[in-house]
Amino acid sequence: MKLTTIRRRIDRIDNRILRLLEQRMRLALKTGERKSSIPDSRREGEVWQNLQRHCGDLIRRSFLTRWFRLIIEESRWLQQRYRSGQKPAGGGNPPEMQKGDRR
DSSP states (O other): OOHHHHHHHHHHHHHHHHHHHHHHHHHHHHHHHHSSSSSOHHHHHHHHHHHHHHOOTTSOHHHHHHHHHHHHHHHHHHHHHHHTTOOOTTOOOOGGGSTTOOO
16 A cells, blocks of 8 residues: 555544544533533543443553543533533534534
8 A cells, every 4th residue: 555545544534533523522512511510520430441441452541541531621621611601612603503413
């Protein structure tokens, strides 16, 4: 396989990761509307256990921990921001107004 082909495939994967992360943040906002407190320690424990079970051989646990700690921190920040009536950081619409949202 050519280097350019490999790089194009990596670019497509990176774009999918970003789209999935955006979807995850939208869902985090929706959960923030429904839960009583931020953070939700019990749920975060479940997330960590799930990640540890599904972590592959090529991903170091320390990387996984750092990466998901950032994702969870960002989720909390968005939930708190949304609860206080502020728009999401990217200036986008609230989750219920996003294009393609399927409730």
